[in-house]
Amino acid sequence: MNNQFNLSKTPDGRVPEWLGYARANGTKGIRNHLLVVYTVKCAEFVAREIVRRSGSPDVELIGFDGCTDNQYAVRQIISLIRHPNVGAVLAVGLGCEYMQPEWLAKIAAEEGKPAEWFFIQDKGGTHPSVHCGLEWTRTALDLLKETPRVPMSFADLVIGGECGGSDYTSGLAGNVVAGRFFDRLIEQGGTAIFEEIVEAVGLDQYLESRAANEKVRQQLRYTYDKALAYCQHARQYSISPGNFAGGLSTIEEKSMGAVIKSGTKPIQGVLKVSERPAFPGLWLLDSTPDPYYMDFGITNPSDNEGLMDLTSCGAHIVFLVTGRGNVVGNAVAPCIKITGNADTYARMSGDMDFNAGTILEGSRSIEESASDLARLVGDVASGTPSKSEALGHHEFHIIYKYQEKEVLPCRECER
Amino acid sequence: MQRAFVISPKDNVATALDELQPGSVRLLGEAASLQSEAAVKIPRGHKLALRDIADGEKIIKYEVVIGQATTDIRAGEWVHLHNIRSIYDERSSHLDIHTGAPKDTKYE
Numbered sequence: 001m002n003n004q005f006n007l008s009k010t011p012d013g014r015v016p017e018w019l020g021y022a023r024a025n026g027t028k029g030i031r032n033h034l035l036v037v038y039t040v041k042c043a044e045f046v047a048r049e050i051v052r053r054s055g056s057p058d059v060e061l062i063g064f065d066g067c068t069d070n071q072y073a074v075r076q077i078i079s080l081i082r083h084p085n086v087g088a089v090l091a092v093g094l095g096c097e098y099m100q101p102e103w104l105a106k107i108a109a110e111e112g113k114p115a116e117w118f119f120i121q122d123k124g125g126t127h128p129s130v131h132c133g134l135e136w137t138r139t140a141l142d143l144l145k146e147t148p149r150v151p152m153s154f155a156d157l158v159i160g161g162e163c164g165g166s167d168y169t170s171g172l173a174g175n176v177v178a179g180r181f182f183d184r185l186i187e188q189g190g191t192a193i194f195e196e197i198v199e200a201v202g203l204d205q206y207l208e209s210r211a212a213n214e215k216v217r218q219q220l221r222y223t224y225d226k227a228l229a230y231c232q233h234a235r236q237y238s239i240s241p242g243n244f245a246g247g248l249s250t251i252e253e254k255s256m257g258a259v260i261k262s263g264t265k266p267i268q269g270v271l272k273v274s275e276r277p278a279f280p281g282l283w284l285l286d287s288t289p290d291p292y293y294m295d296f297g298i299t300n301p302s303d304n305e306g307l308m309d310l311t312s313c314g315a316h317i318v319f320l321v322t323g324r325g326n327v328v329g330n331a332v333a334p335c336i337k338i339t340g341n342a343d344t345y346a347r348m349s350g351d352m353d354f355n356a357g358t359i360l361e362g363s364r365s366i367e368e369s370a371s372d373l374a375r376l377v378g379d380v381a382s383g384t385p386s387k388s389e390a391l392g393h394h395e396f397h398i399i400y401k402y403q404e405k406e407v408l409p410c411r412e413c414e415r
Numbered sequence: 416m417q418r419a420f421v422i423s424p425k426d427n428v429a430t431a432l433d434e435l436q437p438g439s440v441r442l443l444g445e446a447a448s449l450q451s452e453a454a455v456k457i458p459r460g461h462k463l464a465l466r467d468i469a470d471g472e473k474i475i476k477y478e479v480v481i482g483q484a485t486t487d488i489r490a491g492e493w494v495h496l497h498n499i500r501s502i503y504d505e506r507s508s509h510l511d512i513h514t515g516a517p518k519d520t521k522y523e
Binding site: 167168169171172201202203206228231235237239240241242243244245246247249250251252253256257260360362366 | 432
């Protein structure tokens with residue numbers, strides 16, 4: 001581990017590097033996880049027990065609770081199986097659900113990842129299933145130790161950013177520093193994904209002005225119109241009593257404070273959940289459901305869900321910017337929690353990774369603080385656990401939602 | 416001295432970094448214009464009018480419109496739910512000024 005990470009090249013001209021994990025599919029990961037996936041809530045206990053009894057911090061759990069195979073959720077599970085931080089996959093099903101563990105294991109194997117699957121009903125219940133899962137997990141963990149290492153730099157990184165529990169510092173410090181870091185990451189050839197289009201109310205022209213080209217401008221327009229229609233339809237904007245009490249007066253004010261985390265670079269396109277950026281640069285993630293007669297799903301039901309959406313777009317690391325504080329982690333991509341509120345940082349220092357409040361106290365400039373954040377990102381990318389990883393947080397949240405794969409004009413808006 | 420943060424010289428509001436008492440306020444930020452004056456007590460994290468804002472005028476922060484004045488606001492006043500509203504959110508004028516709690520939902 002070294003501390004040579006910087007936003008620019010190091011003084012001797014080197015681009016900061018660390019050793020990542022080379023995947024057979026050509027991607028590079030910063031963690032070497034064995035992912036245990038359950039395909040219905042009924043299989044969760046067995047899957048969770050395999051993870052717990054493996055005793056390994058590299059074994060992570062994700063799963064989908066529903067018995068019907070919601071297309072959105074299936075896409076998300078598959079994208080997490082293909083994620084560069086994942087090296088091996090065990091899919092655990094009960095035996096009567098729609099989502100097929102065999103097909104998930106097949107996809108993992110096609111990616112060149114050790115993979116196995118079984119049905120709990122076939123194995124004969126809890127005890128034999130956990131035993132079988134543990135046996136395979138031990139073998140797979142040995143295989144993972146042989147994963148080839150490969151040099152990585154900021155140019156290889158995809159970082160996702162969202163905010164939650166915002167207060168007045170989010171738009172003055174936390175998101176400002178995250179945005180400046182994203183600018184520098186992109187200058188080094190890296191990729192940043194920001195989300196929460198429902199928190200861009202009133203900023204349609206601003207967003208359009210940052211589109212890389214006409215096609216992207218149209219994507220941003222479609223996505224904005226849909227998000228606004230969603231909020232009008234629900235008669236609910238993404239702002240809460242706590243936000244008001246903390247000094248934010250309108251959704252427009254909160255929106256600009258949130259969008260500022262995207263920095264200043266041109267937006268290269270809009271991603272749907274589970275879609276990978278086609279090339280480096282800045283991307284907007286649209287996690288809002290598309291209109292559908294079953295009205296499946298809500299947008300941003302929790303920070304965990306938002307972090308999962310960013311992860312499913314290939315983010316190696318996810319930022320959670322929170323003025324009021326949070327404790328969550330993420331099963332697949334290490335979570336770095338940033339606060340612009342020095343009091344929150346002091347009160348929750350066991351959980352918060354980064355204090356951007358220094359720019360309000362005047363002890364660090366925005367650029368210096370972004371440099372500090374870059375060093376932390378370099379450390380976490382090279383293996384140092386983030387606070388949530390060290391504490392054993394492994395949250396995931398995969399929900400029923402309806403989403404088209406393409407960015408399309410909003411049907412609801414045309415009615 | 417008590418402080419507030421200005422994001423852009425085009426903004427007509429600043430954000431209180433301390434609980435402001437009536438009196439002088441030091442303005443921080445890359446677009447700070449040195450000093451302002453609070454006319455009333457303003458909670459930390461809330462907004463201070465940097466100049467007189469007329470009824471119906473746009474409230475500007477981050478160089479973007481964050482709402483509209485619903486009454487005349489004098490320089491130094493507290494800018495919040497009682498004197499501005501969202502241009503989009505219809506519930507914006509039905510919120511408790513101190514807690515932000517909605518007053519348009521019936522609990523019956």
